[in-house]
Amino acid sequence: MRIAIIDTSSSRAAIIVDGLREAGLTDVVPIDPASALLAQLERAHPEVVLVNLENPGRDLLEDYFAMSRALARPIAMFVDQSDEAATAAAVDAGVSAYIVDGLTKQRIKPVIDLAVRRFQAFARLQEELREARSALADRTAVDKAKAILMKRRGLDEPAAYALLRSHAMSSNRRIAEVAEAIVTSNALLGDLP
Numbered sequence: 001m002r003i004a005i006i007d008t009s010s011s012r013a014a015i016i017v018d019g020l021r022e023a024g025l026t027d028v029v030p031i032d033p034a035s036a037l038l039a040q041l042e043r044a045h046p047e048v049v050l051v052n053l054e055n056p057g058r059d060l061l062e063d064y065f066a067m068s069r070a071l072a073r074p075i076a077m078f079v080d081q082s083d084e085a086a087t088a089a090a091v092d093a094g095v096s097a098y099i100v101d102g103l104t105k106q107r108i109k110p111v112i113d114l115a116v117r118r119f120q121a122f123a124r125l126q127e128e129l130r131e132a133r134s135a136l137a138d139r140t141a142v143d144k145a146k147a148i149l150m151k152r153r154g155l156d157e158p159a160a161y162a163l164l165r166s167h168a169m170s171s172n173r174r175i176a177e178v179a180e181a182i183v184t185s186n187a188l189l190g191d192l193p
Helices: 010-022 037-044 058-070 084-093 105-153 157-170 175-189
Strands: 003-007 028-031 048-053 075-079 097-100
Touching: 003 010, 003 037, 010 028, 010 048, 010 105, 028 037, 037 058, 048 058, 048 105, 058 075, 058 084, 075 105, 084 097, 097 105, 105 157, 105 175, 157 175
Parallel strands: 003 028, 003 048, 048 075, 075 097
Antiparallel strands: none
C-alpha cells in the first residue's frame, strides 16, 4: 500500500514513517506541504493520504479540506487541536479518519486501516445511491413512455409495457433507453397527430 505523508514537521514525519515501517508498510511518499499538494499527490498515486497538522488555523484546514474533496482516496488526518466546527468540516470534506491529539507510532496503522475501511464503506454507499438514482430515473422514463404510448396508441398499461419491451429487445437496447427516446421524441413533437 502506497501512503503519502503530509507534515510540516520533519521530526513528526519521521515518527510516522517509523510507525509505518514497523507495521510493515514501506511504500511511503513524503509530500512537501509548501508546494502544490494536488499535483504532488497525482504524481505519487498513493492509496492512502496521511496528514499531520500540529495546530492548524482555519485557513490551513480549509485548504486541506478542499484537497480532500478533490481526492478519491482515504485520508487520515491527525491534528493536535480541534473544535466542533473543524471536526464537522473534516467529515463534510470526506476525511476518512480525523484524529485529535492522538499521533503515536502504535496508532498509525490502526488509524490507516480505519480510514481505508470507512472510505470503502462510503464509496459503496455512494455507488448504491448512484444506482438507486439511476433506477429511479429509468423507472420514471418507462412510466412516462408508457403514458405516452397509452395516449397515442390507445393501449392499456400492460400492452404499452410489452411494446416497449419488444422494441428494446428487437433493437438490442435497454427498455429505459427506448423509453427515454420516446419521451424525448414526444417532447420535440408535442401534440402532433
